[in-house]
Amino acid sequence: MDAVLERSAAPRAPYRYRWVALFVILAVEVMDLLDALVTNIAGPSIRAELGGSYSLVQWLGAAYTLAMAIGLLTGGRLGDIYGRRRLFLIGAAGFTLASLACALAQTPSQLIAARAVQGLFGAVMLPQGLGMIKQMFSPAEQAKAFGAFGPVLGLSSVAGPILAGWLVDADFFGAGWRMIFIINLPLGLFAVLGAIKFLPEFKSERAPRLDWLGVALAAVGAFLLLYPLVQGRELDWPVWCFALLAVGVIVFGLFAIYEGRRERRGLDPLVTPSLFRKRAFSGGLAVGLVFFAALIGTGLVFTFYLQIGLGYSPLKAGLTTLPQALGTVAGFVAAGVGLSERLGRKLLLIGTAVMMAGTLGFMLTVGLAGAAISPWRLSPALVLIGAGMGLAMAPFFNIVLAGVDDEETGSAAGALTSVQQLGGAFGLAMLGTIFFALVPGQVARHVDDSRAELRTVLTAAGVPADAQNAVALSLRDCLRDRTAEDDPDVTPPSCRNAPAQPELQAFAQDKVRAGFQDATIGTAGVSFLLLALAFGLSFLLPRRARPDAEAH
Structure with a gap:
């Protein structure tokens, strides 16, 4: 009996091809991150071609993240039951085929359904990688393995929006936005072949029932x-x-x-209740839910502001996000030189505080620059947001998963990544809804505050003085109703007799832009509050990744 206990307590030898296997796992993480980012940039172009309301753009992200959030709880458990390598292969192959279905979609409902299927197969695929890292690497190497996620995901966040914008604008083979899904095919093929060759099979000694x-x-x-x-x-x-x-x-x-x-x-x-008695895990779920809601939701709102409010092309919008992505890489690199191990939870707090400072800087820049806003003016604030994100995310997974027992790994990985995706889905839904709820009122307010300017414009346009009040009210109602309309292809009744003089059109565009600007600032304020909540919740986490380190 003692010999059996000694064998079970003996440290497990690291897997021989663990670093190559890590590269394969990172490939699917890149594929997932690209798909989470690209529809934000390509969303307006997709809506313009397929039709539908602005909620389509929200659903392109929400259907994917919600399906993944739901499936991740099951995906982690399925790996425990049937083997992580087998489920990784099924997930990677299914994700790739679903990407092809997205590229071939002809209607909004087809595309949303294909995105949901993508999310479900991603949910089968992703938790297996986190679980295998826990089992392939020794405890001493796990920090380095999880740390490798930072630069790779940071580079993907750089490439994702720019690649999406370039592919949409380039319109290769007349495919337009469909190319953002076609690029998954070679990545998916690499992941499948790499998994067959290099991933080991891990399975729980006692397979649980689903x-x-x-x-x-x-x-x-x-x-x-x-x-x-x-x-x-x-x-x-x-x-x-x-x-x-x-x-x-x-x-x-x-x-x-x-x-x-x-x-x-x-x-x-489905989710082991004992996990919630672990301080690192339960605190990590709360932090992850709020943090990723702010992060993913703000990205969608920023896209709306750039492409709809400012009229940027997809490529220009993608390039505008470059400073944030570069800041993310810098944050991950700084964390990777030893800050994660030395600072632990403090690094997460520092990163969140830097993101909050960047968000305030973004709000001030948008408010002060007004119509003169440019990508260059936004760059300093975006660099801060990105750097903070890199610093905060670098220690997050290691802190949360380090205290999880091997038999809880599948459930823990599934629950953690599920909450991450669920937070993203809520962020997309909540912040997108707040943004579009604010726009009409802000546009109407700017028209009301510019009555003197509007009278001058009406006079220059040849509108008689006794008709100017009626025309001004008509223009105000039209702009309010048009920005409140979910489907931009639909003309509201109040706009059917709206004046069409060039002077008034220029005035109208200026007030719509100002309304989008104020709605962006207001929604960024909500994001700031979410980050502040994540900062406070971070104190629920232990100071170090490994509980025994807190004693030193």
Whole structure:
């Protein structure tokens, strides 16, 4: 018996091809990150070709992240049951085929459905990589392995928006935005072949049973919370939207109760309840939910501001995000030279504080520059936001997963990445909804505040003095209703008799731009509050990645 215990306690030898295997795992992380980023830049072009409302752009991201968030809980557990290498292969192959389906989509509903399928296969694929890293590398090497995510994902965040903008503008073979999905095909093929050759098979000694009711409760709860947030504004917030939100909270409460009872009965829960008694893990979920909501949601709003408010092309919008991406790389590199190990939680706090400073700088820049805004003026604030993101994310996964036992790895990896994606989905829904809710009122306010200027414009346009008040009200109502319209191809009734003089068109464009500017500042303020909440929640995390390090 003692010999058995000695063998079980003996350190596991690191896997021979672990660094090559890490490269394969990073390839699918890149594929996932590219797909999370590219639709933000390409979204307006996709909507222009396929039709539909602005909520389509939100759903392109939300369908992917929501499906992934739901599937990740199951994906991690499936790896425990059937083997992580096998599930990695299934996920990579399915993700690649779903990317092809996205590229061939002919309607908004087809594309949203294909994006959801992408997310589901991504959910099968991604947690296996995190689980295998925990098992392939020795504890001493795990920090370096997780640290490799930083520069690679940072470079992907640099390349993603620029690549998407370039591909849309270049219109290769007449494919336009479809090329952003076609580029996944060689990456997916590399991941599949690399997994066959270099990934080891890991499987739990006692394969757990899948908790199907837990899967259903988690999926229903997440959908009930997200759907009203995305569609509520377009539907003018009927009462049933708020009812769905309340029911969603109740369903998640039932999910937690059910999982606890399942564990007490000796059955395998979908998410191991004991994980939530670990300070690093439960605190990490709270931080990840809020942090990624701010990060992903703000990226979508920034795209709306650049392409719809300022009229930037997809390529110019992508290039405008370059300083933030470069800042992210710099933050990850700085963390990788030893800051993560030396500072631990302090680095996460420093990074979040830097992001908050960058967000304030962004708000001030947009407000002070006004119509004279340019990519160069935005650069300093964006560099700060990116650097803070790199510093904060570098120690995050290592701190949260370091205290997880091997038998909990699949459940922990699935839950952690699920909350990350769920936070992104909520950020897309919530911040996108706030942004479009603010725009019409801000546009109308700018028209009202510019009455003297408008009278001068009307006089120059030849509008009689006794008709100017009526024309001014008509223009105000038209601009408010047009910016409130979910489908920009639809002409509101108030705009059917709107004046069309060039002078008035220039005035109207200026006030719409100012309205988008103020809505961007207001939404960035919400993002700042989310980051402040993430900063406070970070104190729930342990000071170091490994609990024993806190004693030193």
